[in-house]
Amino acid sequence: MxxxxxxxxxxxxxxxxxxxxxxxxxxxxxxxxxxxxxxxxxxxxxxxxxxxxxxxxxxxxxxxxxxxxxxxxxxxxxxxxxxxxxxxxxxxxxxxxxxxxxxxxxxxxxxxxxxxxxxxxxxxxxxxxxxxxxxxxxxxxxxxWYALYLENLLQTSRILGFFLSSNPSSVEKDEEQEEKVSSLINSQLLKEINSLGNLIEQISRMPNSSHADGNLLVEDVVGLVGEDYLSSINEVSIRVGEFKERLSCLSFFDSVELVLALKRLEDCKERLSALSQMKNVLFETVWHSISEAKNQFGNDGVYGGEGRLLSTGSSKNKVSESSRYEERVLKLADSVKFSSIRFSF
Known part of the structure; x- marks a missing residue:
């Protein structure tokens, strides 16, 4: 030195x-x-x-x-x-x-x-x-970067209603979270998944500094953030699973917003995979689920291959707003605040 x-x-x-x-x-x-x-x-x-x-x-x-x-x-x-x-x-x-x-x-x-x-x-x-x-x-x-990340972490925690870092995953907690998430309306679910996306996007922007490699201070930061990544990707997985349950109940606009949120998440995958401390078989399963859901929700023609929203060019997809409105009107049997089909009789 x-x-x-x-x-x-x-x-x-x-x-x-x-x-x-x-x-x-x-x-x-x-x-x-x-x-x-x-x-x-x-x-x-x-x-x-x-x-x-x-x-x-x-x-x-x-x-x-x-x-x-x-x-x-x-x-x-x-x-x-x-x-x-x-x-x-x-x-x-x-x-x-x-x-x-x-x-x-x-x-x-x-x-x-x-x-x-x-x-x-x-x-x-x-x-x-x-x-x-x-x-x-x-x-x-x-x-x-770390200061901005912590700011995002606190903001996401406020939106979720709990401090993300202090909520480690477990079978019991996941089941409890799934039950809570299933009672949320679509707009709140979209708000949560967008906020989690912001947090994961910030993780993917972690600096890559040659002089800081091997420094215990930096390694400590990476370890703490890695634990948050595990928690946040687990929360994303729970919400993606819930949206899959609601596939037939989503409006056109909710579908568009969800596909864009999933595309933004998917764009982070490659940058995150370069962080060896954050590689995990569970992560690969979740990322596959995100990609699968994005394609599933995009099959109705609301999403283009390069991240563009399509203008429903084919006659099959040219549905008027008035026609879509009729589809979005809730029937008496569906008039509950959540749309998950797991509660259907």
Whole structure:
């Protein structure tokens, strides 16, 4: 390692010591241990992920008062916004990700407020740059991508009604999800599958940085996101299966929107398959199901081979809007809020 990185590491250690000393002098004694845990979890060390002990101490704050939790999350977001060091920034984002995955409801709730309802979006880091070295320059691209990814993760979780990262798949949970999904109206199902598509699309844009290869910080990020990918693709599979049950009940416009959503998902497959950590037999099965569903829903002539919507050129497909309206009117026996044929008698 060259002279500049060594000098930078020394400066980083001194900054960490100074920050911890300042916290010891100025922090409220009631939250001092939490502030120190935050500083120790988000050091300037460019090669070591946050220590699990310090992360656990921060997560434990979720079982205290809402005021304490709010202070912890605010301190985390302020550190993320004020640092110009790529290592500190990415460790702050990793810490936020652990809150989404393993935090208590109060911690998750406080964190989810920041990028949503008004005020400042603390995850907006599109302008983040650390040009100290070639490594920190590349790590900066991970910071920008990771912040946008977490913003997408929180937004998708709000739409789904649960925190995606904290909802690992299991047979019991999948059955519970299938039952819940079957009761949703088509427009809500489409909203959910589009939001999941946005998240998976963001995963597929993960940076490919030569200088960051083998770095434990980056590997930690890839591992956390890989777990989310498993959860999100499973949720997509459940919703695609439900749409297959509703094949004969979908309107023309719902079919068009669904095919476009599935096509957008399918376009991510090749980029995602290049991530060796995310290869899985289950994924191949789900991707096959997505492709099969896209073709199945596109057979009515609403979808073209190059991703174009067809204008129903043949006489067979030239159905007037008034004719389609008659098909979309619900009969008395069908007048329920869901359209899944599994509830037909």
């Amino acid at each position: 060259g002279r500049i990185p060594i000098l930078r590491d020394i400066i980083g250690i001194l900054k960490d010591k100074a920050s911890q000393s300042k916290a010891a002098l100025l922090s409220d004694p009631k939250t001092l241990s939490l502030h120190l845990a935050l500083l120790r979890a988000t050091t300037h060390d460019p090669f070591t992920p946050p220590d699990p002990r310090h992360l656990d101490a921060l997560l434990a704050s979720g079982h205290t008062s809402r005021a304490t939790v709010s202070t912890v999350v605010e301190a985390l977001m302020d550190r993320l916004q004020t640092t110009r060091d790529a290592s500190v920034a990415i460790k702050c984002l990793i810490t936020a990700h652990h809150i989404v995955k393993r935090g208590s409801f109060i911690l998750q709730d406080q964190l989810s407020v920041y990028p949503s309802n008004g005020g400042r979006n603390y995850l907006k880091l599109s302008g983040f740059r650390d040009n100290t070295t070639s490594f920190t320059w590349e790590l900066s691209s991970w910071v920008r």
